[in-house]
Amino acid sequence: MNNTARHIAIIMDGNGRWATERGLKRVKGHEQGAEVVRRVTVHASNHPEVEVLTLYAFSTENWRRPKMEVDFLMRLLNNYLKKELPTYIKNEVRFETIGDISRFSPALQEQIDKMKEATKHFKKLTQVLALNYGSQDEIARAAESLRKEGEEITKERLEERIESSKFGPVDILIRTGGEQRLSNFLLWQSAYAELFFTQTLWPDFGPEELESIIEAFKKRHRRFGGI
Numbered sequence: 001m002n003n004t005a006r007h008i009a010i011i012m013d014g015n016g017r018w019a020t021e022r023g024l025k026r027v028k029g030h031e032q033g034a035e036v037v038r039r040v041t042v043h044a045s046n047h048p049e050v051e052v053l054t055l056y057a058f059s060t061e062n063w064r065r066p067k068m069e070v071d072f073l074m075r076l077l078n079n080y081l082k083k084e085l086p087t088y089i090k091n092e093v094r095f096e097t098i099g100d101i102s103r104f105s106p107a108l109q110e111q112i113d114k115m116k117e118a119t120k121h122f123k124k125l126t127q128v129l130a131l132n133y134g135s136q137d138e139i140a141r142a143a144e145s146l147r148k149e150g151e152e153i154t155k156e157r158l159e160e161r162i163e164s165s166k167f168g169p170v171d172i173l174i175r176t177g178g179e180q181r182l183s184n185f186l187l188w189q190s191a192y193a194e195l196f197f198t199q200t201l202w203p204d205f206g207p208e209e210l211e212s213i214i215e216a217f218k219k220r221h222r223r224f225g226g227i
């Protein structure tokens with residue numbers, strides 16, 4: 001089989017349960033989760049096939065969480081970006097985002113833009129963080145922008161307008177944490193993704209398990225509707 005793991009997308013789930021199981025506050029799980037983001041990103045940047053790693057960090061539905069947890073996630077993201085810029089530079093990782101970050105604080109938006117600007121020329125890996133991201137919302141916005149211009153809504157035109165489709169179709173979609181659902185993540189681009197659900201909670205995930213998933217992916221028979 002000749003499957004190429006060009007684009008890997010991960011629904012990073014299970015941080016809260018990881019912490020609760022240890023008698024810790026949920027936010028400790030997010031902290032540990034941020035470490036795993038760094039480790040998995042560095043690993044992917046050294047993988048010869050992987051060009052894009054899209055990570056679901058905050059969904060349009062995650063605003064429903066208690067304000068304290070949302071505020072913590074925002075602070076954690078800000079600190080992560082500040083701290084890890086040298087890691088991205090050292091490993092030649094370009095940082096990108098999908099989702100509507102205009103709802104974030106101006107300081108956080110500034111930090112995000114700074115990170116994008118400082119890494120925009122890197123080519124080893126593009127890491128895309130999905131922030132305030134929702135796939136249905138994104139597809140609806142793309143359709144609405146075509147309608148407003150009086151354009152016909154074709155598959156090709158719609159795809160062009162969907163912000164996240166510029167990173168190409170997803171080859172491997174992983175969800176950690178044991179749930180088997182997509183939670184509004186990359187619905188369009190995952191049309192022919194190979195799906196992997198693991199019980200491992202995100203803070204316990206790592207390069208080794210990623211490698212074994214890539215290995216399993218290599219053995220799958222992707223038909224894309226053919227025979």
Ligand code: IPE
Pocket residue numbers: 012013014015016017018057058059062073177
């Ligand atoms: C995923 O972990 C991280 C985010 C959604 C921000 P959760 O916080 O959803 O962890 P569980 O699912 O409650 O264990």
Ligand code: IPE
Pocket residue numbers: 011012013014056057058059062179181183
């Ligand atoms: C999906 O996890 C969103 C992210 C990983 C950012 P959730 O924990 O929010 O998903 P549900 O609520 O279990 O579907």
Ligand code: MG
Pocket residue numbers: 013014015177
């Ligand atoms: Mg969850």
